[in-house]
Amino acid sequence: MSITPETIKTVQSLDKYEAGFVTEIESEFAPKGLNEDIIRFISAKKNEPEWLLDWRLKAYRHWLDMPEPQWAKVTFPAIDYQDAYYYAAPKTAAQPKSLDEVDPKLLETYKKLGIPLREQEMLAGVAVDAVFDSVSVVTTFREKLHKAGVIFCSISEAVQKYPELVQKYMGSVVPYTDNKHACLNSAVFTDGTFVYIPAGVRCPMELSTYFRINEAKTGQFERTLIIAEKNSYVSYLEGCTAPKRDENQLHAAVVELVALDDAEIKYSTVQNWYPGDAEGKGGIYNFVTKRGICKGARSKISWTQVETGSAITWKYPSCVLQGDDSVGEFYSVALTNNLQQADTGTKMIHLGKNTRSRIISKGISAGRSNNTYRGLVRISHKAENARNYTQCDSLLIGDQCGAHTVPYIENKNPTATLEHEATTSKIGEDQLFYCRQRGIPDEEALTLIVNGFCREVLQHLPMEFAVEAQKLVAISLEGSVG
Amino acid sequence: MSSATAKESFMPAPAQNAAALPWLAETAAIEKDKAVNWVKALRATGAESFARTGLPTLGWEGWQYTNLRPLSSVKFHYSADAAVFDASRLPAPLLDSYRIVVVNGQYQPKLSSLPKSVTVQSLMDAATGHAQGLEDALVRVGDLAQVPLVALNSAYLRDGFVLNVAKNADVDKPVEVLFFNTGNDAAIYPRVLYRLAENSGATIIERHLGMGSYFTNIYTAIAQESASRLRYYRAVNESGNSFHINMAAVQLQKNAQFEGFSMATGGKLTRQEYQLQLLDKDVCCSIGGVYLINGQESHDFTVLADHFEPGGKSAQHFRGVLDDQARTVFQGKIYVRRSAQKTDGYQSHHALLLAPTAEASAKPELEIYADDVKCSHGATSGQIDPVALFYLKSRGIPEQAAKALLAEAFINEAIEQVTLEPLRELHRARAAQWLAERHT
Secondary structure: OOOHHHHHHHHHHOOOOOOOOOOOOOEEEOOOOOOHHHHHHHHHHOOOOHHHHHHHHHHHHHHHHOOOOOOOOOOOOOOOOOOOEOOEEEOOOOOOOOHHHOOHHHHHHHHHOOOOHHHHHHOOOEEEEEEEOOEEEEEOOHHHHHHHOOEEEEHHHHHHHOHHHHHHHOOOOOOOOOOHHHHHHHHHOOEEEEEEEOOOOEOOOEEEEEEEOOOOOEOEOEEEEEEEOOOOEEEEEEEEEOOOOOOEEEEOOEEEEEEOOOOEEEEEEEEOOOOOOOOOOOEEEEEEEEEEEEOOOOOEEEEEEEEOOOOEEEEOOEEEEOOOOOEEEEEEEEEEOOOOEEEEOOEEEEOOOOOEEEEEEEEEEOOOOEEEEEEEEEEOOOOOOOEEEEEEEEEEOOOOOEEEEEEEEEEOOOOOEEEEEEEEEEOOHHHHHHHHHOOOOHHHHHHHHHHHHHHHHHOOOOHHHHHHHHHHHHHHOOOOOO | OOOOOOOHHHOOOOOOOHHHHHHHOOHHHHHOOOOOHHHHHHHHHHHHHHHHHOOOOOOOOOOOOOOOHHHHOOOOEEOOOOOOOOHHHOOOOOOOOEEEEEEOOEEOHHHOEOOOOEEEEEHHHHHHOOOOOHHHHHHOOOOHHHOHHHHHHHHOOOOEEEEEEOOOOEOOOOEEEEEEEOOOOEEEOOEEEEEEOOOOEEEEEEEEEEOOEEEEEEEEEEEEOOOOEEEEEEEEEOOOEEEEEEEEEEEEOOOOEEEEEEEEEEOOEEEEEEEEEEOOOOOEEEEEEEEEEOOOOEEEEEEEEEEOOOOOEEEEEEEEEEOOOOEEEEEEEEEEOOOOOOOEEEEEEEEEEOOOOOEEEEEEEEEEOOOOOEEEEEEEEEOOOHHHHHHHHHOOOOHHHHHHHHHHHHHHHHHOOOOOHHHHHHHHHHHHHHHHHHOO
16 A cells, blocks of 8 residues: 555654644643552542452552563663652543543544544444543443443443453453562553453454543553453554653553453554654653463464554563463564664463464664564473464664664473574665665655565554554654665 | 663672672682782682672573572582592593693693694793783673673682684694593682684684583683684583583684584583674674583573674574483574674574473574674574474384484584584584484
């Protein structure tokens, strides 16, 4: 698909980061800082049951003594956890019943971002859950999904309506003890998305969540929980943006996926948090823990991610392949420019027999950025005939950036077959010359070549996202040639 | 978190580590001898650093897969006394070669024979004789807190030797360096320095052998001046009760050529670490290795190829066969600095697992800051291809023999890299013998 005219227009008309505006909307904050009272405040605001508050407090107490993970190849000054708001919500009346009740300013924001909440209500398409700062503002297509038996709502709502499901699964894939960022999230998470696909149901449409950080000095801590019962299927998309600000904001999310027998979950992310300016000022710290468990036999979890935003990305969407014959996939494009730092990859933990995993990672570094692929493939003693294929390719644009590959491969079963390949290269002069010769300007040629380099991954995205991802790649690369 | 890099973060708190202190208990024994001031200073720095860090644990980056706990379960003793042994029982040289004999870390001049173009001195003789550039070469070991075993080796800086190859010399025969260890729970800390002057060439074959229980912790420094050529081979066949830790720091100047190959077939725990520094333009180096391990043995190859300047080539090719509960680790890294354009780096590791309880871990890493480079790596691990096995069996070859044949072919592909033909044949024969022992 050609994106050329559109790309030119976007690149010309934009001050690079299109989502960098602020919505003037009255918000309600929790007091600044982090302590047990703040957690009680959040829990009370959300009218949560006792067990959840206990769980949050347990996580908080554990968090206090937990060391920061330091193994990633990223550097940043210490985070002052007390200098942030842990709860910010747009001041609106009660939970809106339909889009008409939603604050028009919010709808306007999403429209500007190209998330057509209202249009999509008309056209059959994607069901969206929009999360604004700390809370979910609207979820579309409830009716239709409800008919199919699919539960798609904010996690706060799920806590009220389906407490038994939430209690059973929340923290079962990513326990609060997992790492410092996930632990913080467990203590202070404010909202997120809950999806439940009953047995035998193929979700009738793509589900989508759009995350937006709006207020200054807020962190966003959302939790997503997706449960696919036996023989079900769901495709879920996630997108994110934030305004341009000079300070760094923390985004520490947790995503948990559970796939039971024969179920399949496809999870796609286009991450475009504000990356900071050309001098590396500002931007989001994206410290995210994403993990799925293929609990049932023949289940499948597939992660696809396009990471173009954030000052720092620290993210390893993983698969625990517990059920026999289960499949894990990871397709990733990570693009860094200016002073961005990305340390991202995956973990494939093979526990069951005949489990298979596939990792395709494309890293692109430009400007003065650093881009690291870090991945683990672990074959346990019992994982007979496990199979892994890993391919990591890095592309360097300019001589001031860095591209790194750090795979960890652990095999405890000789019947397993593991293959790993990696390459690092730059854009060929001959490729650029070929394009120039045909009258294609440098910038556009670069986009063309990079999109070709990422094709293998982009084609795994749902169509709407694939187009957006290509545009993002183009915008993110702006200024990296000539 | 401070603006710490991943590396710095593993620096332990500056307190003393109680578990480290027994390791340093015998440092006083070497202080009785006379030594020049910088040697004393280096010993003190090493001891101080090791006292803070202790042995690396599984939490250290670079040590996740090699557990040194078994090392602490034996009480090893350092002895400064002259080694007692029966010279007639030392093994004969592998090939027609010159020879250097080192027993329990101590250089034995009487048993050594060398050509004119090569000079060898014990480390302490070289130090007291103010050998040119020696202090600089020995002190330059980087941050000791990152390499505790080098720190420990420095704390006992005394044994080992310095070898110099004269300018423009081409040593006509290989130099065999026999490291022989006599056991008795000895802790052995040799330090070896090979220096090749401008435009010189040499072949060194190190053999590491021993009996009984011991711990040998070697630090090898190789300094190659411009246009020098070194073939540096190792055959590590330590006793079944031994621990062998070896760190080799190789510094290569302009147009230098380095060919390294190591064959490891024994030892309870072996770790061979190579740090190749391609300091100037157009350096060409290759490092390869083969390990054949079984029982409870574990082997670790850790390699860093650090490219400083443009036009460097580095290749890493490793293969190994594991049986029983053996464990292997391969950690390879190609590091390309901003200035090292036109670098060509390659790295591969292939492990063949013969038993369901064997374990192979690999971490092939690339860290690249220059854009006009070609770097790639490949890593595989798995069992013998059942299709190939079936093919051989269908032609009447018994299963065990067929397996050995396939494993041999697999391993020979790595042995191929050895350019010294007689040694290559010996390695092949050793591999075949090892595999035959597995199936009888």
